[in-house]
Amino acid sequence: MALSTLKITNFRCIEAAALSLSEDENYFFGDNGAGKTSILEAAYFLGRGRSFRTHRPGRLVRDGMAGFSVVGHVSWSGHDVVLGVEGSRGGVQARIGGAPAESLSGLAERLAVQVIDPEVHRLVEEGPGRRRRFLDWGVFHVKPGFLGAWRRYQRALKQRNAALRQGLAAERVTAWDPELIVAAQQITGLREDYVAALTQGAALAAADLLGATVSLEYERGWAGDGNLTDALADSLARDRRHGRTHAGPHRADLKIRFEDKPARDRVSRGQQKLLAAALVLAQLDLLRDATGHRGVLLLDDPAAELDAESLKRLMNRVAGMGVQRLITGLDERGLAPTASAARFTVSAGRVSKLV
Ligand SMILES: Nc1ncnc2c1ncn2[C@@H]1O[C@H](COP(=O)(O)OP(=O)(O)OP(=O)(O)O)[C@@H](O)[C@H]1O
Ligand SMILES: [Mg+2]
Structure with a gap:
């Protein structure tokens, strides 16, 4: 499975973004506060029906708006399915193939998404x-x-x-x-x-x-x-x-x-991060071996807390797993995107693709 598109509306600082993603490697570069983590958070929400940063969906709604929405096309078991979530202070509603879903587990079933972020050591x-x-x-x-x-x-x-x-x-x-x-x-x-x-x-x-x-x-x-x-x-x-x-x-x-x-x-602390990352990667490997699904991995600021050698080992292992990656960073340093990677720049909640 892979996310081929991601449409984000009124989610955190992002008013509107429509991204066409690589099934392989995607990079999001931008300054502090630009909205990079928010993009990964939106992708995570689509597969989990919750955030990795807050328990309150209301916090995700862009200031002054009533609600947010995230919609994405997922290639899944050979066909394409549209997943959607809408959230507000009142709660969260999922949509699968355009129809309201009974529970959020339907999202998880179709989009297996995992995150390694600077808080992963908490695991x-x-x-x-x-x-x-x-x-x-x-x-x-x-x-x-x-x-x-x-x-x-x-x-x-x-x-x-x-x-x-x-x-x-x-x-x-x-x-x-x-x-x-x-x-x-x-x-x-x-x-x-x-x-x-x-x-x-x-x-x-x-x-x-x-x-x-x-x-x-x-x-x-x-x-x-x-x-x-x-x-x-x-x-x-x-x-x-x-x-x-x-x-x-x-x-x-x-x-x-x-x-x-x-x-x-x-x-x-750095070892905790690598250890937690090892557990997350092992889960994605096991998912692929057991179900054939590749999964989607969100790597938020992987360089944080890691020395150059550790970061290189993490990025190499991740690249060899065949999972779709959405990776954020202030810039390319230590990340070494391949020539075929999709690159986006993020600035003040606006996302543009580099061609
Ligand atoms: N509900 C909201 N409405 C509007 N803006 C918000 C909301 N929640 C958070 N923000 C703002 O969104 C901005 C982007 O946050 P985000 O964490 O995505 O940035 P980032 O690019 O990951 O930054 P960093 O490099 O520091 O990790 C922040 O400036 C934050 O204040
Ligand atoms: Mg961030």
């Missing part, structure tokens, strides 16, 4: 929530049953937590456990399979980018080696005290080990 550094979302994007794309299991789990968890919050009798709480446990088993199995496959690719990418040994391990989200049935029984009193469920895949984590030690305690 390594921060709490498990970010790593769960990272993991679930990958599982969603390569394991068809995942979305259904995840939705069933969320529904049961919400009901169970509501019963806990309302202080209902224990049997009103545990009534949700059978449904919760079945969905949790599915999620756990799919995530474990996925992590087993991802760890190989991540180890290769990390060896290449960092010259270090990296491994991944899935933590299921409850203590001990026992099953979730027992873990839920053990934590019931605590759950009722706190008004929420403490055991289950909603508490899972992806443990990252660097030279056989927990990565978070071991690596510098």
